[in-house]
Amino acid sequence: MALILSIDTSTKVCSVAVHQDGKILACSELFTEKSHSGMLTTLCENVVKQSGFTLNELDAIAVAKGPGSYTGLRIGVSTAKGFCFALDKPLIAINTLEAMAYQVKDFFPANYLLCPMIDARRMEVYCTIVKTNLTSILETEAKVIDEYSFLDLLNTQPIVFFGDGADKCRESISHNNAKFLEIPILPSAKSIGYLATKSFEESLFENVVSFEPFYLKDFVGTQPKKI
Known part of the structure; x- marks a missing residue:
């Protein structure tokens, strides 16, 4: 029986979900930009509680590895790795x-x-x-x-x-x-969790220490203005 917490912060949407054997138990999504860093950990804790379990009862942590927003991916992966280290759980990475x-x-x-x-x-x-x-x-x-x-x-x-x-x-x-398609399709922890269940069954885990997001291309920041 696999109980998986999934995280997706690859775009402006911040979403987390809990799946048990591929069945979704709880999900929370925020569509507010720049909400990732301030709300992600709280969302994770709340969703696990809503599912009727505790963090220690999780079997794995899954995360959208990218591609997507450089900053969003960094926050999501860092949070997922933090839970893996703290709870001694395996990490699963899913292509966004x-x-x-x-x-x-x-x-x-x-x-x-x-x-x-x-x-x-x-x-x-x-x-x-x-x-x-x-x-x-x-x-x-x-x-x-x-x-x-x-x-x-x-x-x-x-x-x-x-x-x-x-x-x-x-x-x-x-x-x-x-x-x-005329309807918007956005990345979501709900579909991350479904795919993560299959990866869990096949023991497709990442090295928590060395894993990095799938940025796909180098980050390009805004150049400072010359005075």
């Missing part, structure tokens, strides 16, 4: 984009491909392409989108684009096989 794909995979036939997108900079997105069974077709990457993006795949089968990075790609990707 794959967890997004998990949310929609059951709504499309097998001949469709899924392309979750997280907004990066300008016309760049973090994205991957998977089948509806979550088998990888294209590896996770930071990609600048233009009219030629994914053209070889779009010529053969439909691709569903979704996530906050997909909205800005509608004009560039105009192929008849390009399908854009």
